[in-house]
Amino acid sequence: MKELILKVNNELRSVYVESNEILLDVLREKLGIKSPKCGCERGDCGACTVLLDGKAVRSCLVLAVEAEGHSITTVEGISAEKLSALQESFIQFNSFQCGYCAPGIILAVTELLEKHPKPSLEEIKESIAGNLCRCTGYTPIFDAIMDLTKGDK
């Protein structure tokens, strides 16, 4: 076991891990951060998405030790004070049903909007092409983002 200091949602957290522990598991099991979900465990579904230094990554494919010295953001961090405008828009459009995919999609789109505040529908689709949603058929998700950003259809 090794002590790691991880910067999660702008807070420094100390945690003891083995080198073969996966970031997703450490966040959920040891740090109590439950928004990243385990779907496929192999990089295909996007449910485990977190932002590492502001970029969407698959936390099921990152070792906890790799994250040392980097900044991790999850949905808990984004909505620490109040829901983000994106989250509000998702609620308004009833974008999710079971919600399992939601944290991953919220983070992926949060990253997109940092870079492109007015994304095209094409850019939106590209940004979440690797986030699988088994409930909604994606349309209410796209609609919420398009409405929020009033991007070009």
Place this chain on the structure above:
Amino acid sequence: MSLAHEFTYERPKTVDEVLLLKRQFGSKAFILAGGTDLIVNIKEGMLTPDLLIDIKEVAELKKLSLNGEMLFIGASISFDELIDRSEVQSYFPMLHDACKTVASHGVRTRATVIGNICSAVPSLDSAPALLCHDAIVHCASFDAKRDIPIREWFLAPRKTALQDIEIVTGISIPKVPESAGIYVKLGRYGGEDLAQAGWGIMLSRDLQYRIAHCALGPVPKRAAKIEALLDGNELSDSLIAEAIKLIPEEISPITDIRSSKEYRTHVSGVMLKRGLYAARDRLHGKKVDAAKLLGGIA
């Protein structure tokens, strides 16, 4: 919860330290860059390393530069970093297309080009572009350095010319003057999927053609017979029809979960034809979206 397999983890700061570890541990040490293949392989029990060497803090391996005629991509450069560079899009359009088709954004932020060629699966998207540009793979061991032309790199599925004590430090990709290229990939849907077939097609103003494919044989390769037929000739439907007849001699596809070998052979003809005309359009300054060439599922 942790992985079933245990290993040590090191994060050296210099190439020399990496090479020293590699000399000590040989095939039991694996280089960890993006980890998007490596971690999956460890999870599935396909690899059982004693040591993972994380190279993301080695400054020398983070280089990405265009010096005159040569693009250098260091070992820890991700697909995402390449996609964001306008020089890559302008001078290496085929490579740029290919990078955009690798998995999805959340994977591309970690996955690296060098990791892609080291995994050496038959469907690797970056291979046709690297083959068409005659890229050079830079390898190093503790005692020596060597350069391997990309054409000699791929030996068999998941097998490359790299030796156990060596690492890849980067790859150099020469510009091809007065040329344009395109990467045409057929997946079953947009985002995520591995290639069922991939064709890289490049054409220069003096009518020299460079053509390579992936996912259509045990290793990605150049299509020398088709190139020889096309070289020096203006494109026409009849010339392309002749080229398509050569496809069965150039590829050795298999039937797998993604498609049958008959389909792969047939669709290669469609891809070659559309790709050739699209490369010519790009050469003449027209904007072509490679993702739309096969109907644009997105």
